[in-house]
Amino acid sequence: MTIEDITLDDRGVMLTGPRLGVMGEQMEGMEAKMFDVDAAGGHVSFNGLELPMNPMIGVIGVAPEGDPINNGTPDRHGGNMDSKKITSGADLYLPVFHDGALFGLGDVHAKMGDGEISVSGLEIGSTVTVTLDKAHNMTTGHPVVIDEEGIYMMVSHESLDAAVDESVRQMIALLHPHTDLSLSELTMLMSLVGETQINQVVDPLKTARFFVPNSVLDHYNISFS
Amino acid sequence: MTIEDITLDDRGVMLTGPRLGVMGEQMEGMEAKMFDVDAAGGHVSFNGLELPMNPMIGVIGVAPEGDPINNGTPDRHGGNMDSKKITSGADLYLPVFHDGALFGLGDVHAKMGDGEISVSGLEIGSTVTVTLDKAHNMTTGHPVVIDEEGIYMMVSHESLDAAVDESVRQMIALLHPHTDLSLSELTMLMSLVGETQINQVVDPLKTARFFVPNSVLDHYNISFS
Numbered sequence: 534m535t536i537e538d539i540t541l542d543d544r545g546v547m548l549t550g551p552r553l554g555v556m557g558e559q560m561e562g563m564e565a566k567m568f569d570v571d572a573a574g575g576h577v578s579f580n581g582l583e584l585p586m587n588p589m590i591g592v593i594g595v596a597p598e599g600d601p602i603n604n605g606t607p608d609r610h611g612g613n614m615d616s617k618k619i620t621s622g623a624d625l626y627l628p629v630f631h632d633g634a635l636f637g638l639g640d641v642h643a644k645m646g647d648g649e650i651s652v653s654g655l656e657i658g659s660t661v662t663v664t665l666d667k668a669h670n671m672t673t674g675h676p677v678v679i680d681e682e683g684i685y686m687m688v689s690h691e692s693l694d695a696a697v698d699e700s701v702r703q704m705i706a707l708l709h710p711h712t713d714l715s716l717s718e719l720t721m722l723m724s725l726v727g728e729t730q731i732n733q734v735v736d737p738l739k740t741a742r743f744f745v746p747n748s749v750l751d752h753y754n755i756s757f758s
Numbered sequence: 759m760t761i762e763d764i765t766l767d768d769r770g771v772m773l774t775g776p777r778l779g780v781m782g783e784q785m786e787g788m789e790a791k792m793f794d795v796d797a798a799g800g801h802v803s804f805n806g807l808e809l810p811m812n813p814m815i816g817v818i819g820v821a822p823e824g825d826p827i828n829n830g831t832p833d834r835h836g837g838n839m840d841s842k843k844i845t846s847g848a849d850l851y852l853p854v855f856h857d858g859a860l861f862g863l864g865d866v867h868a869k870m871g872d873g874e875i876s877v878s879g880l881e882i883g884s885t886v887t888v889t890l891d892k893a894h895n896m897t898t899g900h901p902v903v904i905d906e907e908g909i910y911m912m913v914s915h916e917s918l919d920a921a922v923d924e925s926v927r928q929m930i931a932l933l934h935p936h937t938d939l940s941l942s943e944l945t946m947l948m949s950l951v952g953e954t955q956i957n958q959v960v961d962p963l964k965t966a967r968f969f970v971p972n973s974v975l976d977h978y979n980i981s982f983s
Contacts, residue, residue, distance in 0.1 A: 547946045556941065566943065580939070582947075648968075650954065654949065654950070694917060697873070720781045720785075723876065729873030729956045
């Protein structure tokens with residue numbers, strides 16, 4: 534699918550507290566903080582510090598393969614991947630497990646970094662426009678995002694170590710058939726240009742993304758659209 | 759210290775093989791690959807694919823606190839942190855455990871992404887110039903890098919989960935006294951603007967870095983130099 538547009542409301546909220554996020558053990562009580570969002574200006578103010586917005590979709594996915602998965606958890610079906618890369622202009626590819634896919638989205642943020650370390654982005658009401666299509670040139674067992682910078686393989690796991698390693702392996706498995714490189718050579722190339730990145734570490738499965746720049750796709754004439 | 763300059767030789771090497779890096783279980787034999795490096799042009803060619811160089815220092819540190827640590831392992835003293843952020847123009851702050859610090863560096867790469875997933879960057883001979891100084895306005899138990907983008911707290915651990923969490927906590931502990939924010943508010947701000955990033959996942963301790971942009975330091979008039 535293509536994320537066509539994310540239109541934000543003018544008021545959002547963050548929260549954090551005990552046992553939530555990376556700092557949860559040091560928190561003494563739940564705290565919420567309201568924000569006025571200047572969507573037209575593209576900025577949000579945090580105690581007088583002007584910050585650029587980066588609207589993004591936290592939860593987006595299809596019905597999972599087996600047992601139901603609550604909307605707070607990410608996995609192969611998408612779900613709460615909390616990636617700032619899932620934003621306007623990006624293409625998101627998801628595996629489909631059921632007839633009709635049973636697509637849904639929510640949990641839009643006006644701003645968030647990588648990690649979502651407080652357990653919250655700047656949560657906000659939103660109207661989102663997406664174009665859904667059946668992918669004819671992509672087979673993946675995990676969510677894949679392609680944007681103007683490159684391609685991202687997103688893997689969720691209880692262990693960030695396992696999520697990162699599997700995101701690398703899945704990306705190499707996806708790209709290898711499209712190149713003339715040996716597995717050793719492609720692994721070296723990925724070591725040079727690839728980037729192990731992190732969507733979030735709090736959902737409670739953690740989501741890693743492995744990034745490869747479009748220059749590699751272009752050189753090998755790889756197109757998934 | 760300040761990394762003043764990294765001058766590269768004109769020939770480098772990569773390697774990967776069984777039980778090395780993220781793909782080690784799928785590798786059938788050791789492979790090495792030589793590269794001609796056009797240091798003046800700032801590019802390196804990988805089978806005809808022109809890639810921009812990003813020279814960086816893999817191993818840099820002081821003598822560790824307790825037992826000796828081999829040069830292939832990172833920890834609080836620095837060591838094999840393999841960070842592409844440790845490059846020309848960056849300031850690196852290290853804790854000092856012994857009189858005179860006993861500084862050393864090596865393992866320069868002409869190019870590497872985040873993760874060093876093959877267990878190797880583009881390894882190359884180099885002449886590096888650094889300026890060493892005693893920091894008068896920084897107390898940290900882990901390596902800290904400051905560059906034109908922002909500040910990075912680097913923490914190494916067997917578990918990437920633990921390394922990421924501790925890098926966030928150490929950064930918040932460093933910044934908190936310089937702000938007028940409650941711990942909850944600072945945690946929210948870090949969730950909005952901070953980024954959980956990864957130096958490497960193969961050394962064998964893994965090194966996470968937590969990034970905060972300079973706009974936050976500037977707003978709170980925080981200067982460590």
